Amino acid sequence: MVHIKRIQENGADIIAVVGEIDASSSIELDLSIAKSVGEGFKKILVDCHGLEYISSAGLGVFMSYIEECRDKKIQMVLFGLKGKVINTFEILGLADLLHIRENKNEAMKLADELSV
DSSP states (O other): OEEEEEEEETTEEEEEEEEEEOTTTHHHHHHHHHHHHHTTOSEEEEEEEEEEEEOHHHHHHHHHHHHHHHHTTOEEEEEOOOHHHHHHHHHTTHHHHSEEESSHHHHHHHHHHHTO
């Protein structure tokens, strides 16, 4: 079960994810990111403080946006990942492909720097 909430702050769309992202709930994550991209946000921050678990389907959602974000000059930054979740990203080499920061301030700062 996952709960996803979007909030706009300082020109960024912040997607807060709480719970577990598996094959069925990854669709909700995909729809949230698609809305942010579709609404023209150039800074998308994904708040993972409440993310307890992510499956390969959930990781695939993030992977599917890497090229589109690059092409549209959208900065997507994940932050607040728990140990076992960040470990999953690192094992699969996704930590090198995605922007990951420790907290919201660092994520916002990176998104601002990259969008210049």
